[in-house]
C-alpha cells in the first residue's frame with residue numbers, strides 16, 4: 307500500500323500535506339501525532355471516505371485514488387466501534403459478508419471461527435448494549451477481521467477502554483495482527499501504544515510526516531526536537547544552549563563536549579536532548595549543577611525533577627532516593643545517549659552511527 311505525495315485541503319486548512327508512505331504487507335504501521343495533525347484524514351483518504359486534492363493512493367498494486375470505499379477491500383474500525391444497536395453480536399459480525407451475498411453456511415462458519423479466536427463466542431446472541439466496552443471493541447474487531455481485507459485501518463480503537471483493559475487489548479491486538487499477516491494502519495496520539503504495537507511509526511505534525519522508522523529508530527535517533535519530545539514517558543529533556551566551538555554554554559555553566567563525535571558542531575544557538583533515563587544524579591560532581599525541585603516515586607521507578615538554571619530537567623531513577631526538594635545536586639549526561647539539535651531543531655548526526 308502506497309501513498310504518493312498526497313495532499314488534502316479543507317478550504318484553507320491543509321489537513322494532509324504532501325504525504326508519501328510505503329506500507330508493507332506484514333507492517334503494523336502507526337500514524338502518531340498530536341490532535342489535529344491529520345492522522346484521521348490520512349486514514350479516511352486510504353479508506354476512500356475522502357478524496358485527495360493531489361497525489362495517488364495504491365492498494366495491492368492498484369491505483370485506487372478516486373475509487374469508492376467498496377472497491378478498495380479495506381476494513382476500518384473507528385474509535386466509537388459503531389456497532390448496529392438493533393443487531394445481535396452475531397448479526398453485527400456477519401454484516402460485511404451478508405451485504406456481499408456470501409452463502410449463509412460460509413458466513414456461519416466464519417463467524418464461529420473469528421468469535422472463537424476473539425473469545426466472544428458466548429456473546430453471539432446478545433445485543434451491543436448488553437456487553438461491556440471491551441467486549442464491544444472485540445466485536446468491532448471481529449467484524450473487521452472477518453472480511454479478509456487488503457488492509458486494516460484502525461482509528462484509536464482502544465481509546466474508550468480503561469487503562470487496564472487498554473493494555474490487555476493492546477497485547478491481544480498485536481498478537482492478532484501477527485497471526486493475520488495483513489497490514490494494519492493504526493492511528494493514535496498515544497506514544498506508548500505506538501511504541502508497543504508497531505513495526506513502523508510515522509510521526510506527524512501539521513499535516514506532514516516528520517519521520518518514519520521502527521519504534522527503536524524513532525526513540526534512539528529522533529530526527530528533530532518535535533519527534534524527540536513526542537516519544538518517551540517522561541519525554542526527552544530538550545535544553546536550550548549556546549555553542550562556542552565544542553563548548554556548550556548554559557547560563558553561567560559550561561560543558562565541554564570535545565569528546566562527542568558529532569559530524570559538525572553548531573556555531574551558536576542549539577539544543578541538548580537527553581532522555582530522563584540517561585541522566586544520573588551525583589552529590590559530588592557532574593556536568594551541571596542544579597537543585598532538586600520535586601521527587602515523584604512511582605513504585606518501580608522514581609521521577610526526579612531537577613531545576614537547572616531555573617528550567618526543569620526530568621531524571622528517571624531506578625533505586626530508592628533520599629533527596630529532598632531544595633537539595634543541591636549534580637546531573638551527569640550519558641555521552642553515548644546525548645543528542646545535539648541545531649538551531650532549527652534538526653538532530654546533528656554522530657560520526658559513530
Ligand code: ATP
Pocket residue numbers: 316319320321339340341342343344345346347348495
Ligand atoms: P485527532 O487526534 O484529534 O482525531 P487528527 O490528527 O486525526 O486529530 P484530523 O482529524 O485528520 O486530525 O484533522 C486534521 C485537520 O483537518 C484539523 O485541523 C481538522 O480540524 C481539519 N479537518 C478534518 N476534517 C475536516 C472537515 N471535514 N472539514 C474541515 N476541516 C477538517
